[in-house]
Amino acid sequence: MTAVRTTSVERIAARAALAVPGVSELQPSLRQALAEAATRVRRTPGSVAPSPESGIHAERAPRTGAWHVEVRCVLDEDRRALDTARDVRESVRSAVDAYATRHGIPGPVTVVVTVTRTTRHRPSHQTGTTAP
16 A cells, blocks of 8 residues: 555545534644654644644555544534544545445445544634633
């Protein structure tokens, strides 16, 4: 599996996860966060922020062709975390499976969703107010 295809799978997975109602953002793993911190020192002011794919890790098993996708997400507390995590798992699995099939690299897709935290959802019409 080439790096470009793995990156594409991660991009597809990130879009699918972020499209699920109740997902606030994707959060990088500790490994990804440390790598980002190390490169941040070398970055110039005004450079591009880390991509949403930093909360996704995808790899393909060379012998079986199976995809394993890890999704780390922050959820809005206004929806049940279990329901949202299930929706993320199914959305990502479907999107990666469709992408892989279209590109002739099908295989089973396993998705693991980790909820790293929940956040209070603040509607935009209440700007300037603080939540209790």
